[in-house]
Amino acid sequence: MKIQNAFRIGLVGTLGVGVGLLILSAIATLSTIIAYVGAALFLALGLDPAISWLERRGLPRWAAIVIVMTGVGLLVAALVLAVVPIIVDQVSQLVDEIPAIFERVSSFDWVESLEEQFPQLAISDLQQQVSAAITDFFTNPEKLSELAGGVLQVAIAVGAGVFAIVIVLILTLYFTASLNSMKRASYQLVPASKRARFADLTEQITQSVGRYVLGQVSLAAVNGILSFVFLSIIGAPFPAVLAFIAFLFSLVPLVGTLSGSILIVLVCLIPGLGSSLTALAAAIYYLVYMQVEAYVLSPRIMTRAVKVPGALVVVAALAGGSLLGILGALIAIPFAASMLLIIKQVVIPRQNEL
Structure with a gap:
């Protein structure tokens, strides 16, 4: 088989591979946005049965959307006000209890009995190494600065999470309002038969x-x-x-x-x-x-x-x-x-x- 104009074939093939790599790179870059859209569409589909139920009772869709979204917002607000303070208080208590828990675990008699039965484990040496590592961590300025940097990263991650939640909620509202029109538009892309x-x-x-x-x-x-x-x-x-x-x-x-x-x-x-x-x-x-x-x-x-x-x-x-x-x-x-x-x-x- 004789290949006509090999340069053209190679150029077209190279451009095709380049376009494919560009599409894959764009998808990877937009993965976070795609995840937001997927989560919002998922939530919109979850709210749609309640909205459809209200529509079957004679309410217009906009009124059904307002009622459902208001109900969800009030439920989330009530849950936050009722549960989050308790969780924050109990997490604070848990953090305060960590040193005492570590001390109780370290002083238990089962450590000595376990060492007697399995001397090769050297639990006491391991305990001393862990204690020394913890002491060194909290007395070393470089380690403390690393800890501060980690705390800052956690704070940034929390802020990004809050931003993501807000974006998903806004997209959910838009998708819920336009779900029927989106489905009708997708139907037009299919052959009439x-x-x-x-x-x-x-x-x-x-x-x-x-x-x-x-x-x-x-x-x-x-x-x-x-x-x-x-x-x-x-x-x-x-x-x-x-x-x-x-x-x-x-x-x-x-x-x-x-x-x-x-x-x-x-x-x-x-x-x-x-x-x-x-x-x-x-x-x-x-x-x-x-x-x-x-x-x-x-x-x-x-x-x-x-x-x-x-x-x-x-x-x-x-x-x-x-x-x-x-x-x-x-x-x-x-x-x-x-x-x-x-x-x-x-x-x-x-x-x-x-």
């Missing part, structure tokens, strides 16, 4: 994602409230902080409740804060709660959401978390559910027709 099928599938996906978001937030809220009540009853350390951890972890399906429960039980085992009896009571409670959530709460709350196999949930959560952190883990599950819906209603029927 396939437009009705595409619109039906898109509506199913958006409704399923919205129900999933509402259902998962509801399950997380139930776990957080019940955790606060039970941990307060058994005298667990810092119940408000632990309940907030339970709420955050429960936002991640399947693996979140288990991970948060293990973390809470381990906190209850810290000497000077909890006890083995408290940790045992917490472990029994979360074992029972996870069964109730799996067989009672989740089937009732997530009835109309798209079902995703457990193995796929774990894989999707791990993959999404690796790509985009907590946000990726949250978005990965409805994304996997949407892919399953497309496979069931598009791919499999088309394969059956061949």
Whole structure:
């Protein structure tokens, strides 16, 4: 085969590779903005079922949006005013208790008994090295300046997080107001012969994602409230902080409740804060709660959401978390559910027709 005008072919190929690299570089540069847009669209889809419910009751869409957004704002404000001061106070107490906890752990008799049974561990030497390292850290000016720089970086990160939350909330408001027009515009890009099928599938996906978001937030809220009540009853350390951890972890399906429960039980085992009896009571409670959530709460709350196999949930959560952190883990599950819906209603029927 004779190649005509090799220079032109090489030039076009080089330009194509360059354009591809430029697109990939632009995507990498805009990854933060893409994450903001994805989170806002995710939240807008989660609020859409409540807005649609109000629309079916005769309210115009703008009034339904105002009512829903006002309700969400009041709920968040009430949660912040009620929970954040308690969490800040208990975190301050926890920070104040750290030196005492370290001293109690260092002075326990189990260190000597463990050394007698396993002399090769040299726990006392390790303890002395850790104590010397801590003392050197707090007496060395260079280390203290590094600590100050770390504190400054943390403050900058907190400020960036607050800015990101504000941007996501603004985008959520815009997406919620224009969600229907965005869907109608996307329908126009599909050939007329396939437009009705595409619109039906898109509506199913958006409704399923919205129900999933509402259902998962509801399950997380139930776990957080019940955790606060039970941990307060058994005298667990810092119940408000632990309940907030339970709420955050429960936002991640399947693996979140288990991970948060293990973390809470381990906190209850810290000497000077909890006890083995408290940790045992917490472990029994979360074992029972996870069964109730799996067989009672989740089937009732997530009835109309798209079902995703457990193995796929774990894989999707791990993959999404690796790509985009907590946000990726949250978005990965409805994304996997949407892919399953497309496979069931598009791919499999088309394969059956061949």
